[in-house]
Amino acid sequence: MKRIRFMDLSxxxxxxxxxxxxxxxxDFLPALxxxxxxxxxxxxxxGGARFQSLYFYCREDAFEMMDRxxxxxxxxxxxxxxxxxxxxxxxxxxxxxxxxxHAKLFKKHGxxxxxxxxxxxxxxxxxxxxxxxxxxxxxxEISITLMGLPPGVKDTYPHSPDxxxxxxxxxxxxxxxxxxxxxxxxxxxxxxxxxxETVKRAxxxxxAEIPIHFHTHCTAGLAVSCHMAAIEAGADIIDLAMRPxxxxxxxxxxxxxxxxxxxxxxxxxxxxEKYLEAEDVFIKCLERYFFPPEARETTPxxxxxxxxxxxxxxxxxxxRDSNCLHLYPQVIHAMREVVERGGFGTSVTPVSQFYFQxxxxxxxxxxxxxxxxxxxxxxxxxxxxxxxxxDPEIVRLAADKLGLAPSDASxxxxxxxxxxxxxxxxRKTLQAAGLPDTEExxxxxxxxxxxxxxxxxxxxxxxxxxxxxxxxxxxxPGTSVAPRDADKPVEIYDVTVDGRTFRVRVAPDGGGRSDxxxxxxxxxxxxxxxxxxxxxxxxxxxxxxxxxxxEGTRVGDGDTILVLEAMKMEVxxxxxVPGTVxxxxxxxxxxxASGQPLADVG
Numbered sequence: 001m002k003r004i005r006f007m008d009l010s011x012x013x014x015x016x017x018x019x020x021x022x023x024x025x026x027d028f029l030p031a032l033x034x035x036x037x038x039x040x041x042x043x044x045x046x047g048g049a050r051f052q053s054l055y056f057y058c059r060e061d062a063f064e065m066m067d068r069x070x071x072x073x074x075x076x077x078x079x080x081x082x083x084x085x086x087x088x089x090x091x092x093x094x095x096x097x098x099x100x101x102h103a104k105l106f107k108k109h110g111x112x113x114x115x116x117x118x119x120x121x122x123x124x125x126x127x128x129x130x131x132x133x134x135x136x137x138x139x140x141e142i143s144i145t146l147m148g149l150p151p152g153v154k155d156t157y158p159h160s161p162d163x164x165x166x167x168x169x170x171x172x173x174x175x176x177x178x179x180x181x182x183x184x185x186x187x188x189x190x191x192x193x194x195x196x197e198t199v200k201r202a203x204x205x206x207x208a209e210i211p212i213h214f215h216t217h218c219t220a221g222l223a224v225s226c227h228m229a230a231i232e233a234g235a236d237i238i239d240l241a242m243r244p245x246x247x248x249x250x251x252x253x254x255x256x257x258x259x260x261x262x263x264x265x266x267x268x269x270x271x272x273e274k275y276l277e278a279e280d281v282f283i284k285c286l287e288r289y290f291f292p293p294e295a296r297e298t299t300p301x302x303x304x305x306x307x308x309x310x311x312x313x314x315x316x317x318x319x320r321d322s323n324c325l326h327l328y329p330q331v332i333h334a335m336r337e338v339v340e341r342g343g344f345g346t347s348v349t350p351v352s353q354f355y356f357q358x359x360x361x362x363x364x365x366x367x368x369x370x371x372x373x374x375x376x377x378x379x380x381x382x383x384x385x386x387x388x389x390x391d392p393e394i395v396r397l398a399a400d401k402l403g404l405a406p407s408d409a410s411x412x413x414x415x416x417x418x419x420x421x422x423x424x425x426x427r428k429t430l431q432a433a434g435l436p437d438t439e440e441x442x443x444x445x446x447x448x449x450x451x452x453x454x455x456x457x458x459x460x461x462x463x464x465x466x467x468x469x470x471x472x473x474x475x476x477p478g479t480s481v482a483p484r485d486a487d488k489p490v491e492i493y494d495v496t497v498d499g500r501t502f503r504v505r506v507a508p509d510g511g512g513r514s515d516x517x518x519x520x521x522x523x524x525x526x527x528x529x530x531x532x533x534x535x536x537x538x539x540x541x542x543x544x545x546x547x548x549x550x551e552g553t554r555v556g557d558g559d560t561i562l563v564l565e566a567m568k569m570e571v572x573x574x575x576x577v578p579g580t581v582x583x584x585x586x587x588x589x590x591x592x593a594s595g596q597p598l599a600d601v602g
Contacts, residue, residue, distance in 0.1 A: 003269045004261070005042065005237040006254065007080060007213070008035055010282065011069070012044040014245030017217065017309035018295040020317035021053035022464045023286070025065045029072050031282035035242065036073050038274040044239075045069045046111065047081030048349065049314055051089035055448050055455040057463030063109045063440050070110025078112050080141070083133070084349055085118035085125040086412050090447040091350040091374060093383060095415040095422045098446045099129050103136040105443055115213075117143035117184055119351035121163075122384030123170040124410050134177040141213060142171060142178035145346035146198070148189030148220075150304050150336050158344040158387035159190070161197040168202050180211040180237070185226070186308035186348035188217035192229035203234035211236040216251070217309040221298040223252045224260055231266055243279045244286055248296040249309030255279070290465035292316055294328075305335035306347040307356065315356050317465070318567055322591055324541035327363055334359035334367075341394045342379055343386025354378050357567050364540035364594050368394075371401035372569055381407040382414065421446070429453060533602030534577045538592040542566030547588055549599075553581045561599050564592065575601050 011032055015023045032043070046066050054060040069079060086093045088102040106114060114133045118125040126142055133140040144167045147159050157163050164183070171178070183198060199212055206212065214230035214237070216223045227238050239251050246253035254275055258268045295313045307315070319325040335347075338358045345351040354374035361370045376398035377383060379390040385408070395406060407414065415421050426445040430437045435456050444452040454460075542564040549561045555575045562584075564571040575581075583600040586592060 002266050004231055004235075004266050005211075006240045006257070006268060007042045007044055007237060008040045008241065008254070009044050009239050009251050010035070010241045010245050012046055012048060012050050012082065013239070013310055014241040014250050016049045016053075016314065017249040017251075018245040018291065018313060019286075019289060020057075020292075020314040020465075021049040021310075022057045022317070023289070024058050024464065025060060025068055027285050027289075028282075029068065031242075031278065031285045032069060032072050034278040034281040036077060038278040039270055040278075041076070042078045042080070043069075043073065044080050044082065044115075046079075046106070047083055047089055047114070048310060052448055052451075053314075055444065055452055055460075057461070059460040059462055061440075063105065066106070066109040066111060078139075079110060080113040080115055080139075081106055081111050083114050083116045083129065085116060085129050086415070087350055087383075088129070088447060091353055092447075093125075093411050093415055094446065095418070096128060096412060097423045098421070098426075098443065099412070100132045100136075101423065101439060101443050101446075103129075103132040103138060105439060107136045107138050111138065113139035113141060113179075115141040115143055115182055115184070117145050117182075117348065118384065119145055119348045120345045120378075120384040120386055121145055121167050123167065123174055123176070125384050125412070126171065127174050127176050128412055130176040130178060139179045140177060141180045141182050142176060143182040143184045144168065144171075145348050146183055146185035146190045146195070146216075147187055147306050147344075147346045147348075148191060148194075148303055149344070150306075150340065153340055153344075155344070155388045159194075159346070161194055161201060163387065164198045165201050165205065168205055172205075178210070180213055181206060182213035182215055183230070183235075184348065185216040186310055186346070186352070187302060187306035188219045188223055188226070188309065189303050189306045189347075190216070190222075190226065192222065192225045195226045196229035196233045199230045199233035199235050213237040213239070215239040217249060218247050218252055219249050219297075219299060219307075219309050219312070220302045221300075224256065227252060227257060228260065231261075242275070242282050244283050244291065248298065249294070249312050251309075288466045288468055290467050292320075301329075301332055305332045305359075306339065306352075307332060307335065308348050308352050311347075311349055311352040311356065315353075315567060319541075320465075321463070322541040322543060322566060323593060324364075327360070327541075330363045331356065331359045334362045338362070338375070341391040342375060343390035344388045345378060345386050350374065350383075351378065353567075357569050360567050361540065368397060370539075371398050373402065374569075376402045377404070380404055381409075382411060384411050430456075433457060533582055533600040534575070534579070535597050536561060536573060536575060536599045536601060538564065538594055538596045538598055539571065539573065540564070540566050541594050542571065542592060544586050544588050544590045544592065544598075545570060547584065549575075549581045551581050551584050555579065555581060555601060561601070562586070573598055575599075577601055 015021050051062045054062045116130055130140050144164055149159050212235045214235045216226045240254045240257055241251040292313050294316055335355050338355050357372040358375035361372050379395050379398050423442055426442040427437045429445050430441055433453055545565040546563040549555050556578045559575050560572045561575055562573050579601045581599055582602050585597045
């Protein structure tokens, strides 16, 4: 009987897929300890969105989290993190010095292995990053990313067994050092037959000592079948999770897979009762967290518009924050066209986020009226080669909107040549902010940008959603307010108190009871708009990240007035006329709806 090893995803991918990656370390360490007691020896505990999310939402340092996990599990348990090739742990790709610093620091802070993938399956993006992982003394698990194609596509080579095996050959030809190979299906949309054929042929192609690891999600309802297909084809390791972050947008449960293997020639070789006890501990640890209903769903729509579990709830949480969750079905529907016309890069971070951002823009601003930076740079080649050529019309549109020419250069070479990137650029940013330029701070600044610098300066908003509503995202850093009911709009009133008029934004309480309201913000109400004034409105839902032109500022036609943040995008809102900013209707931190007045210029 063959023993199938498994990696427990609960404490990274489980958090990312079910809770938008927003979990505090104190709340899960008892469950991690319980899982070790139950017999687990292999965990995923960091990387992916669980790096940035700690700084953006949890008021925590990711390196401290990794240190604490290592102390909890002891020296012998394998702790693995997830890296996005040359993007390491962010949406933006990095130069060589930051890529190497990533491996060096993760090794320093207790990590023993890194799974390394590229969403475009461009082997150039795995070469240098994989070498850094190996050279810094970590086990390198190189990955090929999988995805099911929507029905009716003309080009059937991308994401076929032939395509995946060609990627395996390219990895071997490049002589990238690696210790295991993972077939990673972040959206759970690859049909079991393709999984079986791919793993079976890869097993014959790879050296016998290289284990094959398989990863998928339950979102489309295919995960257990795909795990069995991979196991029967020769996979040695699979990814599983524990309740309450298994199933739905997460991975299959350890106990579910143990049960599925009964009566076969395979086993997980675990003590069922001990894992029941560990899951009970985990459920209690997370009992006050808000679990989004979409994280519990199995949906066939994902096979048409492959949104990964690890991005789905992160996106819906951001949509809740921006009061636009009602647009989610439209955005998912719009993704189908975005995926096909963009060249079929695998829907996994960062490409899944590029797909979602472009689909979001197409829904909120009109089809292809706007080209988002990430998606546009992807089709232009700045993140690598897509599996199939992007639609030429979309490439022309991206070049025009972004003012960039298509490129076939190695992305890491382009990044090395960019003076705004790298260790020295981050060091200068830290020095200008009066912060220590430690290696950790340099990496945080390089991968988390101004939000990382804000964290290091003590500006640490809490963005975790709890059932008891004590710590939901609020309009100002550190403010605790109830989570907004996405189906009930914010209402705006002008209220006069002691002769002063204020504009008040009012939202239902977190429980959705109509007899209770929550005042979000109050600001002096704008005066009457003169006929000659131009009202600038929000092009999409989001939050006000920065005000560039305060009231009284002279602006020209096309000058930026403020910057919105929407779905991890920064959107510049520009004046449509020359004049003076007479009134700002919003402040930094405010949540705005599409079409909402932002400023009057005249």
